Amino acid sequence: MSLRSFLLLCLASSSLVPLASAKPNIVFILADDLGYADLSCYGADKIKTPHLDRMATEGMKFTDFYATGCVCSPTRGSLMTGCYPKRIGLHVGVLQQGGGKGMSPAETTIAEVLHERGYATACIGKWHLGDFHEVMPTSQGFDSYFGMIGENHGMSDLYRGTTLIEKNRDVDKNQLTKRYTEAAVNFIRVSKDRPFFLYFAHSAIHVPLFASDEFRGKSAAGLYGDMTEELDSSVGKVLDTLKELNLEQNTLVVFTSDNGQAGVAAPPLHGGKGSTWEAGHRVPCIARLPGRIPAGSVTREMSVMFDWAPTMAACANGSFPNxxxxxxxxxxxxxxxxxxAAPLHESFVYYSREGLPSAIREGNWKLHLVAPVMKWAGKLPPEALLDKLPPEPLPWLFDLASDIGETRNVAAQHPEVVAKLRADIGQTDATLTREARPLFKHTR
Ligand SMILES: [Ca+2]
Known part of the structure; x- marks a missing residue:
């Protein structure tokens, strides 16, 4: 081939077939306390989520995806670092505003990895990994931050960067989803000409519940449903913006939740937030990147929140430091x-909110060594939950393939499975304990 025809061929192919970008944009949307069965594409019949449903038909839905923690901070730290919360000292409870603790700045975060690869990085919404300058989003790889640093109730204030802009009592929480969404859309617009990473961590659905007038009283599932529908509408606005800017084909969008619903889960799962029942940890997860993730696909692969850090690094054609x-x-x-050929993970260990290794899943087997505690059971009397507990003493073994609701204890029939899972949970916890790295602690 002559040089001229080679150049012509290059020119023709570059104009006809745009090369897939080596650095797709990444939008990671995290809901707070959204349950597994609370989106219509996951079986909800009283809550309408057309935008998330569309995202699922255009991408992949996960059936066996786990939030690493059953409460906020552990899962969020795990998402940022690719680690079990225990590895980074974040496995016990949640971080309190002013409590002096935070995710260590010595940890490598996915925002730092992407920033180093030339991405514009923004964190919008709930951070919950510390509220001192040293551990706020802008010290952990994000160019900018806007959001309520902790939970939408109590003491948490609204920040821009590291500046407190509104005290908690002055924030109109009914408008929070709208304000976050405007900030997210704005960030996408100003970043459209370079690779960008948006970590959009909604304060919704966490109790107490808030919704703007547009959504209040509109769903068939009370304020929780209204708030979920408003969240869905926010996802729609983000997707519409990507489409309008012609970035749809070049943006990985992920949607998931940091733990289960703070009430009693809708069937088929049992339990809820703060417990090691499936409903505490198993959450919806949807991923879309047209041309790379097959449309309308479903994966049953057991996967965990900590997988997204290395996955996003790989998406940016890089790798997460090891x-x-x-x-x-x-x-x-x-x-x-x-x-x-083999499962991505041999096992997943469920840590209780007290930080104890309480249950483990391998394949479809799940073993509980500690009885799950339901702290956020809403208004239900404790007796309503007791009848769900197997009458036999621990340990309890469930076959999730036939008993996703964890109601039939089959430990007595499978002593060898119980022994193996018991040994494995001990081994994983021993490794994490031995290799654990410290939390940040403020010394002033
Ligand atoms: Ca949460």
């Missing part, structure tokens, strides 16, 4: 629908 051990694995083979 000088310090991490627990996450690259989800791309599963996301691209490639057949898997």
């Amino acid at each position: 000088e310090r051990p991490i627990d996450g694995r690259d989800l791309w083979p599963a996301l691209e629908g490639k057949p898997q």
